[in-house]
Amino acid sequence: MKIPDGFKPHFRKSDFTNPWEPIYSQVLPDGVQLGLAVAAAHTNSRGFVHGGLIAALSDNTMGIACGLSLGDGARLVTASLVTDYISSGEIGEWLVFDAEVLKSGRRLCFAQCLVTANDRLIARASATFSTLPQKADK
Numbered sequence: 001m002k003i004p005d006g007f008k009p010h011f012r013k014s015d016f017t018n019p020w021e022p023i024y025s026q027v028l029p030d031g032v033q034l035g036l037a038v039a040a041a042h043t044n045s046r047g048f049v050h051g052g053l054i055a056a057l058s059d060n061t062m063g064i065a066c067g068l069s070l071g072d073g074a075r076l077v078t079a080s081l082v083t084d085y086i087s088s089g090e091i092g093e094w095l096v097f098d099a100e101v102l103k104s105g106r107r108l109c110f111a112q113c114l115v116t117a118n119d120r121l122i123a124r125a126s127a128t129f130s131t132l133p134q135k136a137d138k
Contacts, residue, residue, distance in 0.1 A: 004035065004094065007024035007025065007033070009024060009025075010025040010034065012025075016056070017057070020036065020041060020053065022037075023036050025064075030100055030101075032064045035094060036094075048088040048090060049090070049095065051085055054122070057115075059078055059081050061098075062112070062113050063127075063129060064099070065100060066101055066109035066111050069109065070104055070109060075132040075135070076130065078128075078129055079108070079130045080127060081126075083123060083125040085122070085123050093117040093118045094118055097113055097114075098113060098116070099112070100112060107131055110127075111127055112124070113125040
């Protein structure tokens with residue numbers, strides 16, 4: 001599958017998302033997008049994109065968007081995550097997680113994420129993130 005223009009290998013790797021690689025991302029003026037080509041490792045026993053993957057990568061994308069919005073090495077934890085499943089994605093489709101920050105402040109950041117498969121809306125998520133104090137230098 002040809003990776004759409006603007007997407008590059010994801011800049012933020014983690015042990016949690018490693019099994020789902022390759023994951024791609026792009027930072028936009030008003031948010032962040034993650035993308036991936038749906039493969040068997042992303043699906044449930046029926047061959048549809050697993051809801052857990054949708055929730056996890058929506059959370060990841062929104063957290064990154066909030067972190068970029070707050071800047072200065074903001075440390076965030078998810079306080080609330082709601083995911084609505086509208087349709088399903090299948091193997092071979094291009095999945096995009098499109099997050100935008102709705103409001104950010106000193107202690108909380110609110111974001112939403114639309115998830116599409118080949119430009120077809122399949123899920124919507126929203127989250128609230130709490131900021132953590134900066135780590136003390138050792």
